[in-house]
Amino acid sequence: MTQIYRCHLELHDSLYFATREIGRLYETEPILHNYALCYALGFIDNPRYQTQVDSENDYRYFCRHQVPQYQAHLTKLNEQNIYVTPARSLTHTAVLNTWKYADNRYHVEMQKTQKNIPSFGRTKEIAPESQFEFFVISANPITFPKWIRLGKWMSKAELSEIQHFNNPQRRENQQFTVPYPLNPLDVMFSHHVIQFDTINMPPVSLIRNVKLEGCCYHMSQDNQTLTLPANMTYHFQP
Amino acid sequence: MALLKTLDSKFFHADIPYKPMGKYVHFITLRITESYPLFQTDGELNKARVRAGISNRNTISRLSMFKRKQSTPERLVGRELLRKYDLVKPEECEYNVKFGMDNPDCIIYGFAIGDSGSEKSKVVVDTAFSITPFDESHESFTLNAPYESGTMASKGEGDSKAGEVTSRINQQDHIRPQVFFPSIVTLRDPTESSFLYVFNNILRTRHYGAQTTRTGRVRNELLGVIFADGEIVSNLRWTQAIYDRLPEDLLTSLDPLDETLVSEKATEAIESLMNDEFIVHTDFIGEAFTPLLNEVKTLTSSEDGITQILQQADQEAKEYAKKHIKAKK
Numbered sequence: 001m002t003q004i005y006r007c008h009l010e011l012h013d014s015l016y017f018a019t020r021e022i023g024r025l026y027e028t029e030p031i032l033h034n035y036a037l038c039y040a041l042g043f044i045d046n047p048r049y050q051t052q053v054d055s056e057n058d059y060r061y062f063c064r065h066q067v068p069q070y071q072a073h074l075t076k077l078n079e080q081n082i083y084v085t086p087a088r089s090l091t092h093t094a095v096l097n098t099w100k101y102a103d104n105r106y107h108v109e110m111q112k113t114q115k116n117i118p119s120f121g122r123t124k125e126i127a128p129e130s131q132f133e134f135f136v137i138s139a140n141p142i143t144f145p146k147w148i149r150l151g152k153w154m155s156k157a158e159l160s161e162i163q164h165f166n167n168p169q170r171r172e173n174q175q176f177t178v179p180y181p182l183n184p185l186d187v188m189f190s191h192h193v194i195q196f197d198t199i200n201m202p203p204v205s206l207i208r209n210v211k212l213e214g215c216c217y218h219m220s221q222d223n224q225t226l227t228l229p230a231n232m233t234y235h236f237q238p
Numbered sequence: 239m240a241l242l243k244t245l246d247s248k249f250f251h252a253d254i255p256y257k258p259m260g261k262y263v264h265f266i267t268l269r270i271t272e273s274y275p276l277f278q279t280d281g282e283l284n285k286a287r288v289r290a291g292i293s294n295r296n297t298i299s300r301l302s303m304f305k306r307k308q309s310t311p312e313r314l315v316g317r318e319l320l321r322k323y324d325l326v327k328p329e330e331c332e333y334n335v336k337f338g339m340d341n342p343d344c345i346i347y348g349f350a351i352g353d354s355g356s357e358k359s360k361v362v363v364d365t366a367f368s369i370t371p372f373d374e375s376h377e378s379f380t381l382n383a384p385y386e387s388g389t390m391a392s393k394g395e396g397d398s399k400a401g402e403v404t405s406r407i408n409q410q411d412h413i414r415p416q417v418f419f420p421s422i423v424t425l426r427d428p429t430e431s432s433f434l435y436v437f438n439n440i441l442r443t444r445h446y447g448a449q450t451t452r453t454g455r456v457r458n459e460l461l462g463v464i465f466a467d468g469e470i471v472s473n474l475r476w477t478q479a480i481y482d483r484l485p486e487d488l489l490t491s492l493d494p495l496d497e498t499l500v501s502e503k504a505t506e507a508i509e510s511l512m513n514d515e516f517i518v519h520t521d522f523i524g525e526a527f528t529p530l531l532n533e534v535k536t537l538t539s540s541e542d543g544i545t546q547i548l549q550q551a552d553q554e555a556k557e558y559a560k561k562h563i564k565a566k567k
Contacts, residue, residue: 012472013305013365014286060257062562064355095286098279102310104317104333128365128474129288146516147469149362153305156364156472 002170003141004217004228006163009087009132009148013155014095014125019201024121028094031199031206032087032132032150034183035070040148041136041159043082044073049142051076070203074234081139083232086181086206092130097123135180135228137217169218176216176227181208183232190214190231241430241537241546244530249465249520250430254345254558263428264464265440266508266523268501269303269366269419274377274412275447275454277303283411285372286365288474291482299372300477302365303419303446309363311446312423312439313347319438323545325552340559342551346425346432355563360428361436364473366421368413369480369500374492375417382407412453416494420477420504422470431550437463438538438547459497460531461505462523464512470519471511479507 009032017036019029043049045059052058057072077083100120136142150157181199184207191214196207215230240247251261277284284302289295317333320326320341331338337349339357348359368375383406384390390407394400425436440458447454464470481489483503488495505524512521522530537543 012474058257060562061358061360062256062355063358066352066356093287096279097284097304099306101334102314103335104314105335128286145468147472149469154362156469158472158475 001139001167002217003138004165004168004219005136005138005142005144005161006165006226007134007136007144008090008160008162009134009150010158010160011126011128011130011132011150011155012158013128013153014097015130015151015155015157016097016123016125016153017151024118025124026121027124028126028151029199029201030089030092030094030126030130030132031181031201032134033201033204033206034084034086034134034186035074035203036150037084037087037134038074038077038082040150040157041084042145042148043077043084045076049077049082050080051082068203070234071236074236078233081137082142083137083186083234085135085137085228085232086183087132087134088181088208089126090131090133092132093127095125095127097125099123133180137228137232163221165217165219170230171216171218173214174216174227175211175213178210178212178227178229179208180228181206182210182229183207183234185235186232187212187229189235190233191229241434241543241550242530242533244533245430247430250428250433252429254429254432254554255427256558256562259427260467261427262466262468262470263425263433264466264470265423265425265437265460266462266464267421267423267440268459268461268504269308269421269446270457270459270497271413271415271417271419271455272457273415273453273455274379275456276410276412277301277307277447278411281410283372283376283413286367288367289478290371291478292475293482294478300370301368301372301375301413301417301419303367303421305363305365307446308366308421308423309347309359309361312436312443313343313361315443316347316435316439317343319544320548320552323548325548339563340556342432342435342548342555345555345558346435346551357563360426360432362424362426364422364424366419366473367477369418369420369477369484370489370495374490375414376411377414378409378411380407380409413447414494416497418495418497418500418504420480421473422476424469429551429554431547431554434534434537434547435551437534438544441535441538459501460527461501461508462521462527463530464519464521464523466515466517466519468517470515470517471508476504476508476511479511480504483507 018026020027045053057069191212193212195211197209199206217228219226285299286302290298326341348357350356392398392402445454446456
């Protein structure tokens, strides 16, 4: 039986990840990628959800290579029918921070840097108490952690499940509009995507205000109808 | 070899695991400024506009102590000790220059080197917020660099002309003494020695903030440790809970808060917040924490004790590095 959870996230620390890099300025866009959320929620390589990956790609404290293993990790979620949508901001503000590398030497001679590693810069971050919203669609019921960590600096955020739709209505061949951000790769194989706005960000740009045609879930509560595309799965070959 | 008698070994791993195993220890600290520290961005003190309390929903500006500005001085203290007791040679491992990858600092606090891989930090620190509002927690100072005569007017020293008034004058906001920053330091997957290593670093670190100034004295008062199987409440929520418990007139007064009162309310707040958490946790707070704190302090204040901790931590780090870092697949 399909379960749909509508979740809220409240930041308790400033959140940073680089949506864009403009010289020494690193900018965080107030939108959370669905890949990132899967990791943050602890769905990846977790025996609790039967998403363990083989030892070559498993999640370790020590990472030999700095190459993300999205395909190896997220395919396991497809097998378990767990899907997380990207999160949009409900309210947010931004803060600017500068950072610099600490140096422990008493005397430092200025040298030309050998490696291309920035030693100082500015980050535009999303301020504490900003709020986000996203959905989790799963074949089995899920219990969520209360506190999760997000972004490059592992910022603490409070997770609350605000609505749980048990067995939502499924409709075939509908034309509908989704105001929430979606991952285009995950819907374009199951739906006909008609219109959308793009949000540029790595590793896969997202879309929002999407008009599509295909299967959808229909949920109504308090005179409001929520529509989400059905059959969303992680896809990697465009 | 167990170093601690007051703690059950079930809280610790026998050796450092290669992947997250769901053991957490949270150090509950109050950071108290004792001089005029600086946590700033572009000449301005770092601050955040957040809600005052959990029940008091007004927004206020708070001073913030950014996460790495707390963890960096702490790990530097640990590194200093490792060098002092000859466990790390300066040329083998230099902070942010060249990481040795096999000592306690590198393994516990992590490192990232482009082509040699990266170790995730097992210590996570969150931004701490002042209990009192920004307005009551900072002061503006005028800084100047007078001539040796003690005046701002030149007598013709160096290249200057006699009678010229120096422009070496500036204004800078500083954080006041006795401002309280509740802060939780989280250590994932502790072994007994990594727990003690981090514990000792927190106890010993005395200076935070801008390295070029000599005024950043901060004292860490540990209120307790919590062993858990997950993350616990945030610094922000805890700070807000303390705010709610303090009388309004004290919070808006220009006088500093009383430390005994803050510690009492902070302990009360964390205890009540822990009741709302739905994870498994064992708390050592207040009286239950005293024997442990005393035991750790006795251990870390003797040369024997501290070398035991460092050696064990070093041995574990070396074993871990041999098994999981050096060995190519």
